[in-house]
Amino acid sequence: MRFIQPNVIMVFSDQQRWDTCGCYGQTLPVTPNLDRMAAAGVRFEHAFTCQPVCGPARSCLQTGRYASATGCYRNGIALPQNEPTLAHWLGDAGYDTAYVGKWHLATNLRNTNSTEELPPEESFETRAVPPERRGGYHYWMAADILEYTSHAYDGHVFDTDGNQRDFPPGRYRADALGDWAIEYLAGHQRNQPFFLFLSFIEPHHQNDHNRFEGPHGSAARWGNYAVPGDLVGTKGDWRENYPDYLGCCHAVDANLGRIRSWLAEEGLAENTLLIYTSDHGSHFCTRNPEYKRACHEGCVRVPLVIEGPGFRGGRVVNELVSLLDVPPTMLSAAGVPVASTMQGHALQPLVEGQVDDWAREVFIQITEDHIGRAIRTARWKYEVWVPSEHAFSGWACGESDVYHEYHLYDLVNDPFERNNLVTDPAYGEVRRELAQILKRRMVEAGEREPDIMTAAV
Numbered sequence: 001m002r003f004i005q006p007n008v009i010m011v012f013s014d015q016q017r018w019d020t021c022g023c024y025g026q027t028l029p030v031t032p033n034l035d036r037m038a039a040a041g042v043r044f045e046h047a048f049t050c051q052p053v054c055g056p057a058r059s060c061l062q063t064g065r066y067a068s069a070t071g072c073y074r075n076g077i078a079l080p081q082n083e084p085t086l087a088h089w090l091g092d093a094g095y096d097t098a099y100v101g102k103w104h105l106a107t108n109l110r111n112t113n114s115t116e117e118l119p120p121e122e123s124f125e126t127r128a129v130p131p132e133r134r135g136g137y138h139y140w141m142a143a144d145i146l147e148y149t150s151h152a153y154d155g156h157v158f159d160t161d162g163n164q165r166d167f168p169p170g171r172y173r174a175d176a177l178g179d180w181a182i183e184y185l186a187g188h189q190r191n192q193p194f195f196l197f198l199s200f201i202e203p204h205h206q207n208d209h210n211r212f213e214g215p216h217g218s219a220a221r222w223g224n225y226a227v228p229g230d231l232v233g234t235k236g237d238w239r240e241n242y243p244d245y246l247g248c249c250h251a252v253d254a255n256l257g258r259i260r261s262w263l264a265e266e267g268l269a270e271n272t273l274l275i276y277t278s279d280h281g282s283h284f285c286t287r288n289p290e291y292k293r294a295c296h297e298g299c300v301r302v303p304l305v306i307e308g309p310g311f312r313g314g315r316v317v318n319e320l321v322s323l324l325d326v327p328p329t330m331l332s333a334a335g336v337p338v339a340s341t342m343q344g345h346a347l348q349p350l351v352e353g354q355v356d357d358w359a360r361e362v363f364i365q366i367t368e369d370h371i372g373r374a375i376r377t378a379r380w381k382y383e384v385w386v387p388s389e390h391a392f393s394g395w396a397c398g399e400s401d402v403y404h405e406y407h408l409y410d411l412v413n414d415p416f417e418r419n420n421l422v423t424d425p426a427y428g429e430v431r432r433e434l435a436q437i438l439k440r441r442m443v444e445a446g447e448r449e450p451d452i453m454t455a456a457v
Helices: 030-042 054-063 087-093 172-187 238-265 323-333 426-443
Strands: 007-013 040-048 095-102 141-145 154-159 165-168 194-199 270-279 303-306 313-322 361-366 372-379 378-386 404-409 451-453
Touching: 007 323, 030 238, 030 303, 040 361, 054 323, 087 095, 087 303, 087 323, 095 172, 141 172, 141 303, 141 451, 154 172, 172 194, 172 238, 194 238, 270 323, 313 323, 313 361, 361 426, 361 451, 372 404, 378 426, 404 426, 426 451
Parallel strands: 007 194, 007 270, 040 313, 095 141, 095 194, 404 451
Antiparallel strands: 040 303, 141 154, 154 165, 270 303, 361 372, 372 378, 378 404
16 A cells, blocks of 8 residues: 555644643543544653753754754754754655744844843844744744734734734634634645644743733633642642633644644545644742743643544553654654654654563753753652752753752652652662663763762751
8 A cells, every 4th residue: 555644733832731631630621622632542641841941842842852962952042054853854755844833943042141142133032033044844924932922812923924924803822823724724735745833822921921811711711620739739820820821721722623623624634643742831930930940740741642643542652751752753654764863762663562662761851940850750750950059050051060969759659749859868779770860861862971969868
């Protein structure tokens, strides 16, 4: 039988916890469309970001490489123009490639510890991203940092020709992006496969308003929520924001439903690989002064559901997987050889039960708030960091030769990560074993093997 290249669609949310989704245990009807997708496709129970910051995570997903390898270890570092991306590999294989939404990989900002002014030509925070900084995508309807060009009900993106495209009056931002995604799909010529990357900003907080902005009425509609276990009894700002946060997630889900319906109506669902995931989660200022940049589950665990060729049957995969496993999965589905530079592994063999040596841990790099490295196993969360007297030291540097033990959690007995065991002498051997695994993963990622200083008991 002749292989027919499937269409590929990535639906990507921003800052979405896995437990906002019904198929991951959410009791409110926040994500009915994703739940249906999971019932028909494959849900990955334990999926994790490889970098809990917007720009770095996006660089990983576009290239299949860790942020330390791309050089995009923090926000405000543009993806190198010579870095091959999904759009390049799939475009070379005959795909029409399209990007809609938030990009966050075009602007170069100065270090926060530097007084050097940003050259105007390096900032695309509010300007159209030029073609050479779009990662190889053919069709473009996006803004580099969408939260800087829009709010929930007003704003704009830029089209392929650099023209400003305003949201229709009164149109919620996620719905406007969904409109443009459908517009692209409807206008696409059927004689070639397409790859659409639809990057929502929801449920990310609105920076200049310092809050989450769900559709009108979200606070009332989603106010009767069950407090996630890691937030119970904490301070943070989840009490005033969580209903709107769920409203944002519901709006993204509604647009996922529009895309699934369009594929079914056009007879394209059977031969389209549809992927849903997020760049990282949110801990609502309970672990540090903001929402991410931490090793904790609320920050690093994300939804991952895939539906389409090779991903059917309502199956659940329990092995630990990383965002870095998504790019090789896309290429494999398209019949494109997985690039040797990619540092993740295609998920098809795992789904088919053909892997006996799948890694028992995921590796996570952390910057901006601090310089950190972590692994997450089925039982343990272990993080090391670089202590600094300067807040947000991870903005100035992405890695170190020396780290100190920072966190150790027993996730079986402490799933909400309330009891840090890193200084408990009873877990000394556990920490030594995890430190060796962590150092191995760092070297495999292309980093130098560091010294890890034992936490004081």
